[in-house]
Amino acid sequence: MSKKMDTRINILKTETLSDNWYSLNKVTFEYQKRNGALETQSREVYDRGNGATILLYHKEKGTIILTEQFRLPTFLNGNSTGMLIESCAGLLDEDNPEDCAKKEAEEETGFRISKVEKIFESYMSPGAVTEILHFFIAEYQEGMKVSEGGGLDEEHEDIEVLEMKFGEAYEMIFTGKIKDAKTIMLLQYAKIHDLCTKSK
Known part of the structure; x- marks a missing residue:
C-alpha cells in the first residue's frame, strides 16, 4: 500500500x-x-535499492554463522586490511525480502534455510542512502549445509564463512573486530532474546 x-x-x-x-x-x-x-x-x-540480512544461529551449540570479505570503502576509511566481519546480506533485486535472505544465506554460507523469521527493518544511513534493510534470523543445523558457500564468482565475491561461539562474536563488538552496523544490531538482538542459549 x-x-x-x-x-x-x-x-x-x-x-x-x-x-x-x-x-x-x-x-x-x-x-x-x-x-x-x-x-x-x-x-x-x-x-542502491533495498536489501536483506540474516543471522544464522545454532541454539544447541551456541554458535552463529558470520562472513568475512573485503570492503573497499572501509579500507579507504582506516580499515588497514579492508576485511570486514558481517552477517550475510544482499540487495533484493527482484526478490521479496524473505527469499533474498534465504538466497544470500545459501550463496554466502552454504546453508540452505527453509524457515526464516523477520525481526525488524531499518534505514541504515538515512542522511544519504535510500536503502531499507530487512533483518532476519534463522536456526541452522549441520544437515542444511549444501555447499561451501563463499559467494558468487560473477559478483566478484570472495567470502570466508565463519562459524563461532556467540559469546566470542558478541565480544568482538567491544574489541572493535566487528564494526558492521547490521551485524552489531543482529548480535544485540540475539543477546537480548537469548537465541544462542541452550534450552533447559
Whole structure:
C-alpha cells in the first residue's frame, strides 16, 4: 500500500549525477519547517535499492554463522586490511525480502534455510542512502549445509564463512573486530532474546 506523501515537502528537481552501478541523484526540494517557513534545500541521495540480512544461529551449540570479505570503502576509511566481519546480506533485486535472505544465506554460507523469521527493518544511513534493510534470523543445523558457500564468482565475491561461539562474536563488538552496523544490531538482538542459549 502506498503511503501519502507529506504535503510539507515539494520535490522541485532531480538531477542524475551518476548511474554507473547504482544511482546518485541531486534532489532539490522545498521543505516547510515547523515554524511554517518554506526553505529550499538540495541533497545528494544514493539509491542502491533495498536489501536483506540474516543471522544464522545454532541454539544447541551456541554458535552463529558470520562472513568475512573485503570492503573497499572501509579500507579507504582506516580499515588497514579492508576485511570486514558481517552477517550475510544482499540487495533484493527482484526478490521479496524473505527469499533474498534465504538466497544470500545459501550463496554466502552454504546453508540452505527453509524457515526464516523477520525481526525488524531499518534505514541504515538515512542522511544519504535510500536503502531499507530487512533483518532476519534463522536456526541452522549441520544437515542444511549444501555447499561451501563463499559467494558468487560473477559478483566478484570472495567470502570466508565463519562459524563461532556467540559469546566470542558478541565480544568482538567491544574489541572493535566487528564494526558492521547490521551485524552489531543482529548480535544485540540475539543477546537480548537469548537465541544462542541452550534450552533447559
